[in-house]
Each structure stands twice: as structure tokens, then as C-alpha cells.
Amino acid sequence: MYRELQKQLIEAVRTILETSWGLEVSDVVLEQPPDLAMGEFALPVAFELARKLRKAPRMIATELAEKLSTTLRPGDGFLSFEAAGAGYINVRLDRARLMAALASGSSQRPSEELPRVLVEHTSINPNKAAHVGHLRNAILGDTLVRILRARGHHVDVQNYIDNTGVQVADVIVGFLHLEHQTAPEVEALIARCEALGPEAREQRFDYHCWNLYARVSQWYAEGSEDQQKERKQLRYQTLHAIESGGNETAEVADRVSTAILRLHLETMLRLGITYDFLPRESEILHLRFWDRAFQLLKESGVLYAEQSGKNAGCWVMTRPGGGNSGEGPDEDAKVIVRSNGTVTYVGKDIAYHLWKFGLLGKDFGYRRFFAYPDHTCFISCMEGEQEHPHFGGARAIYNVIDSRQSDPQANVVQALRGMGHTEAADQYTHFSYEMVALTPRCAEELGYTVAEEDRGRPYIEVSGRKGFGVKADDLLDKLTAATRAEVDARQPERSEAERQRIAEQIAIGALRYFMLKFTRGSVIAFDFRDALSFEGETGPYVQYTAVRARNIFRKIGMTPESALAAVESLQSMELAVGAEDIWAIWMRAARREQTLETAISSAEPSTLARHCFQLAQEFNNFYHKHHILTEEDAGRRSLLLATAAIALRELTILLEWLGVEVPEAM
């Protein structure tokens, strides 16, 4: 109903402007007054018209308000229109009617066919344990998936696995040439680690590789010049062996990366994050996706063979911003195929994205890989199972990838556009976000020595190569331990299993909210003090609020649904009119869908996190001010109960979108 009122109002303003003044305004701006007591909507349109009409804004506002009140009647849901301030028009709604509509939950969105979308997120190199930076990616991605589904899209979730890249190669170099292990020995190690189970963190295979990767990176940089050259050569030999496949090195790499991949999936599952499909680079190579893409790129003229200059002998592509000045070679062009004939990462990515949009004319084989409680995750392979869901061929895609990759991402879009796939290019969203870094203090806490010059900086970038960072599982364990201690103290009568479950839910709530409350563009300077805080603008604060609301209904022995159903027969709704703290909660509920739309169109989940937190604040304020159980006036009590019920309903929906559960008790 709220949305319809907005539309009606904007339409009415447009009509009046046209018929009375013969004016056309492209965009009628609708705002909220700074204080709810002033009304539900505010129209600043009079300011815009002041110049055209050569009249004071306030006068225009008065006139327009008058016309509006004869057009939109109380029967439509509008109560009054009045000029305010220097020239605003404040609009009051029929609160009782809006409340009734909200309580009955009649905010159905049209069931039109929404396009199938594809979200790629997580995409961790399978060569080491996941860290906080990966958590930000996965949590942002998973939340995006949840809100797209809430809007009504069919969403396929993909986690791209670069199992044949240089990072995997580095760890394999470590196993084979630094530790001098044989293939069976590596396999035995994986088996031993798996037998220990996920609880033995320090002995986990991905933790082992975390350290090994750091050692190898250091090993490359050590020794004499000749040694370094030799080691670098070893590195590329290993990489090429892995890329070509069908040899023992590739076999070991596959075992190692697959074992780590499973651990990553388990880590993410702790946070309630799941995937539908895991496309791997090995299949993109062996199924020759690139050959087909190369052909298409040449045919469309996107790629051209550079004849001279520094890129002579390469197949290159003009960059999005740049362009050939006409004279001589475009030195700024992006190399896609090297002079030795090998394809770069961006080239493979173009092929992969043609597949995503169903424009390649090739497909993966699919095989079952990981079982979730409610569905199965498939992985790419050469020859797959007979029956499998179809992935790819999406109308719109979102790539959750940090901002450092904006250049290669732009290249892929440029290629699509150049090939004439303008619709695909328009529906390609690089959901970029800034990295997670560590505060210098946090780095020191972890036992890393911080260079003097870094000590003054607000943050230090994590580095997998240096083994510098906070591992995802360690952080989750730390959060769980901290919440567990608090739960033990507060809920001593509950069973061990219950308390553990609650502690985990709170830990996840804290972590997910922490990652979501920042806007995408801001670097998160990670610090345990902030992340382990459960007060103020945090997940546990919101969870606690929902638990509080639910306790009211448990205590009184009635359901929130029946409290909402009672709104119809409320005689005392006028009470809400004077009580802005109550009305604020209902208005918050009214704005939910609009906030969802904003979050999606701006690809900014933090909008929803903030909305959710503000609702929690409003409810806590209300909770403190009104004591429901001891309220004697029956009508007023019904109003208070309905308000608690709407708050609980909204909090539950919003937290679900954010991937945060409401614990039994806190």
C-alpha cells in the first residue's frame, strides 16, 4: 500500500503541474520529513518551480498543497497536505489504514517473470585456508543472493575455482621440491588430516598449506641469483604441468586443490553459505572454451594482431577508456594472447563469461560434488553425469570481486560489448568492494612484526604470500568462544548442546553483520576488538532485540500473528498518531520493500543492515518506554502488542536476508 500511495502522489503532482501550469517535471522527488511528526512524505518540488514560475517557493507549496488536497482524498489513504518550512509540502497519511494494510501483510509484489540471474562469489584460490578478506567476499555475495531471491529472482550461485593457477602451483612446488614428498605421501597427509576432523584446526590440511605457501614464497626470494632463477623455472614448469594435465604433478595438484576446496565449502557452510555450481579453470582449459572464444573474438574484430611496438606478435584488445590515437601501435592495449601463443587470464575470463551468458556454444560436464541439507552442489568435469541442472545462460550476472580487479573486469565487459553483446554487457555487474586489512595493533597481536613506517598507518594489507592474515575458521572459533562464555553465564539452565548452538548463532550474527555494515567502498581495518564487540551497532544487538520481542509473546501466551490480526478491530489506533515512537516502527515496516530495492539497485547490502539496526533501535526505545504486560487498557495493550509483533516480523525477515538467525534465547 505504501508503494501505491507513493505512486499515486507522484502521479497527482505531475498531473497538477501539467494542467495548472503546463509544466513537465521529469522526476518528482519524494522524501521523508526530518521528523515523523511533520508527516510521512515531503515534496521539495516547489523549490524547483520557483524560478520557472517566478514565485516564492512557499507560495507555490501552499497552492500545490491546496490542489493536492482536492485531488487526493482521505478515502485514498491521504489525510492532509500542508506547506512547511521554506517551501516543502508535507503529506500526512491515514495511519490507521496503513497500519491495517501492514498488519495483514498485503504487500505482494507483482508476480511478473523476473530474469534468471547468476552470482559468482567466494572464488578463493584452493591453495590455503580462507581468511577474513574471503569472508567479506562470501558474506557480501551470499547476502546479495538472498536479497535477489527475496525479490523473486531465480539465482544460481557459482564459486569459480582457479585450480590450475600459479598459487596452486606454488603449494605443489612446496610439497614436491621443498618438502620432497612423493605423490602418495601427499595423499597420505591429506587422508591423515581428513581423519582428524575439522576440530583439529592446527592440523587441518588448508592450515598446513597456508604455512607451506608462505614458506615457498619466501624460498623463491632466497638464495643466490642462480638458485632464484632455477626456482622460478621450477615454478613455471610446475604451472605448465598442472595446466596441461595428464601427468603426476597435475594429479597431485588436483588432489591438493580438491581437498582444500572441500574445506573452504565447510568453512562457508558454518556461516550458512552454500553454492550451486563450482566451475573450474581446468575444464575451461581442457574443454577448450578459449579456442571457441578466440575464434569469436577474431571474427568480431575485438582482437587484432599487433604488428609493431612493445606488443608486437600479440593478439591485443583496446582498453575501455583508451583508444588508438590513429598513429602507430596502441601501446596501452591489453594483451590477450602472448607472442608465444598462450592466453592470458583475461582471455580465459572472456570465454568463461561468454558461457555465463550462454553465448559460447559450449558447456561443462557436471558432477555431484558436495551435499547440503537441502540441495547438491555440482562441480565441472570433462564428461559429467547424465542428469544435472543447467547452469549458465543467465540474463544478468553479478561478480563479487574486490576492487583491485576492476581493470580486468572492465576488459571482459569491453570484449562483450565489442562482440555486439550489448545487452549482456549492460547486465554485467562487477560487484566490487574494498579489501579487508588489519590494524597495526591487530597485526602485532597476531605475532607479526610491524615495520616502523606501517605503524602509523590505519591499516596493513593482508598477504597470503607472507602468511599474514586472520584465518576464517580461527576467527569463527574465537567469536564462538567469546559468545559461549557469555551464554554460559546467562543461560546456565540450558543444555550444553543448546548453549553451543546459541553461541554459534550469535558468533555468526556478529561476523556477518560486521562484514555487512560497511559500505562496499570502504576498506575494513580489521581488529579483534571491534569484531568481538557485541554492543551497539552489531549483529548480536539486533538478535537480542528480536529475542526480547519474542519473549513478550512467549510470556503472554499468544502468537505475534494473532496480535497482528487484532489490528483490524483496534479502536484506539488514534493513540498511535500521537506516539511517534510507535509509529516509527510501523513506518520502518512500510519502507522494507523500498529499502530492498535500493539495496539491489545500488548493489549495497549495507543499506539493509542499517535499516535493520535502526528498526532494532526503534524497538528497544519502544520496549523501554512501554511496558506491555502490565498495560491495563485493553485497547492500548492490543496496539502495543501489534507493534511488537510487526517489529518482530520485520526483524525476522531482515535478519533472514542478512543470513543471521534469531537464537532461542540470549
Added chain:
RNA sequence: GGGCGAGUAGCUCAAUCGGAUAGAGCAACGGCCUUCUAAGCCGUAGGUUACAGGUUCGAUCCCUGUCUCGCCUACCA
């Protein structure tokens, strides 16, 4: 050199397409637990929105210039 992003309270961050008095949380200080859970609530203090111009009824937001910081810009992946 070029591209992208950032600079707002002591700290970490917001600010709905350019709108009314720039808001939260932490930290600090002062209050509130015989009452539905104090992981809570209320209050105090804290600001020349990096700087200088410009655009207009109005600028944290748009334009120009300057300063500072980060990332990207390889025939690495």
C-alpha cells in the same frame, strides 16, 4: 604519467538522485535493574565535512584546481 576509490566528531563509519538542525556505534563523563532479559535505555560533551574557488533558492554530495592516502595500470595468474 593515466585510471579508480577515499579524506566527515578522539576512533570506526553513515547521510535516501542536491534538501529542513550533518547522524550512529565505540571510547569519555553522568544517570536508570523489586517492572516483558542491562548484549538494554536516557542524558552530556565532541564538527570550518582535507583546502581554495565555482554552479544555485539550497552543496558532505555536482564542476575546476591543489594537497594527502590506498589500489590498479606487466607478453604474472
